[in-house]
Amino acid sequence: MLEGSPKKISYISQKKLFKSFELKSITPHMGAEICGIDLSKKFSKLQKKELLSAFLNWKVLIFRNQNLDRTNQKDFAKLFGDLHIHPMQDSDIEGYHSKKDDPNIVIVQTKKNSKYIGGDGWHADVTCELYPPIASVLYMITVPEIGGGDTLFCNMALAYELLSNPIKLFLKKLSAVHDGNLPYVGSYNYAPPEQGFPKTNHPVVISHPSTKENILYVNSGFTTKINKLSKNESTSILNMLFKHIYGTPELTCRVSWEEKSLVIWDNRCTQHRAIWDYYPHTRYAERVSIVSNEIPSRAK
Numbered sequence: 001m002l003e004g005s006p007k008k009i010s011y012i013s014q015k016k017l018f019k020s021f022e023l024k025s026i027t028p029h030m031g032a033e034i035c036g037i038d039l040s041k042k043f044s045k046l047q048k049k050e051l052l053s054a055f056l057n058w059k060v061l062i063f064r065n066q067n068l069d070r071t072n073q074k075d076f077a078k079l080f081g082d083l084h085i086h087p088m089q090d091s092d093i094e095g096y097h098s099k100k101d102d103p104n105i106v107i108v109q110t111k112k113n114s115k116y117i118g119g120d121g122w123h124a125d126v127t128c129e130l131y132p133p134i135a136s137v138l139y140m141i142t143v144p145e146i147g148g149g150d151t152l153f154c155n156m157a158l159a160y161e162l163l164s165n166p167i168k169l170f171l172k173k174l175s176a177v178h179d180g181n182l183p184y185v186g187s188y189n190y191a192p193p194e195q196g197f198p199k200t201n202h203p204v205v206i207s208h209p210s211t212k213e214n215i216l217y218v219n220s221g222f223t224t225k226i227n228k229l230s231k232n233e234s235t236s237i238l239n240m241l242f243k244h245i246y247g248t249p250e251l252t253c254r255v256s257w258e259e260k261s262l263v264i265w266d267n268r269c270t271q272h273r274a275i276w277d278y279y280p281h282t283r284y285a286e287r288v289s290i291v292s293n294e295i296p297s298r299a300k
Contacts, residue, residue, distance in 0.1 A: 073139050081292045123222065126180075129198045136290070157208070179199045180199060
C-alpha cells in the first residue's frame with residue numbers, strides 16, 4: 001500500500017436503526033453520540049438492549065446534556081456490570097478520591113497547580129489487574145473556560161486488523177506483563193501499598209468476549225515486557241506497536257467535552273488519551289469503571 005493511500009478499514013453498518021434513541025456516528029468505525037435518552041430515568045428493557053448493542057458496536061458512546069448525580073451515574077454503569085474499585089482509591093494522591101467518600105468514584109481533575117494530568121499518554125484503564133475494567137463511564141462537570149481538554153480514543157480491534165499477517169501470527173502466541181508500578185510509582189511517584197500494586201500477564205492479542213473481534217492488547221500505560229523475548233526484543237516490538245497505535249490517525253476518534261456530558265467506552269477494545277492543552281484552567285470529571293469475572297482470553 002502506498003504511503004497516504006486509503007486503508008481498508010472495516011466500517012460499522014450505517015443501516016442499523018434504534019427505536020429508543022437516535023445515534024449519530026463520529027467516525028465510520030468507532031464513536032457515536034446518543035440523542036433522545038435521559039440517563040437519570042429508569043431504563044426500559046428496549047433501552048437496555050439497544051444501549052448494549054450500540055456500546056458493543058460503536059465502542060465509545062457520548063450522551064450530552066445529562067443532569068446526573070453520582071447515583072445516576074453508577075446506576076447507568078450497573079447496566080453493564082459490577083462497579084470497580086481502583087487500586088489507588090484509598091490514596092491521598094491528587095486525582096484520586098478517598099474510600100471514605102465513595103469507593104467507586106475516581107476524580108479526574110486538573111488545576112493550575114497540578115503536576116500531571118490523569119490519562120496523559122495512550123492507555124487502557126488498570127490492565128495491571130487480573131480482571132481489568134471492561135468499561136469506564138466518565139461524567140464531565142467542569143470544562144476549561146477557554147476550550148480544550150478533549151479525549152482521543154483508539155480502536156484496538158482496528159489496530160490489530162491493520163497489522164500485516166506475519167506480525168498478527170507472531171503476536172497471537174505471546175503474552176505480556178502489565179505492571180501497576182509503571183504509572184502509579186513511575187509517573188505519579190506514589191509509594192505502593194503493603195500488598196503492592198497489581199501485576200499480571202495478559203495475551204498480546206485477546207478475543208472480545210461478546211463481539212469475538214481480535215484486539216491488540218498492549219498499552220504504554222501498563223505494559224512493560226513481552227514474555228519469552230529478550231529485553232531488547234521486547235522493547236523493539238512494544239515500541240513498534242505503540243508507534244502503530246499513536247501514529248495511525250485512522251484508528252482514532254476525538255471527543256470534545258461539554259459540561260454535563262457522559263461518555264462510556266469499552267476498555268477491552270479501546271485506548272484513550274486526555275489532552276492537556278488548557279493550562280492554567282481547570283477540568284473536573286468523575287469516573288466509574290465496570291468489571292466482570294472474565295479474564296482477557298487469548299485470540300484463536
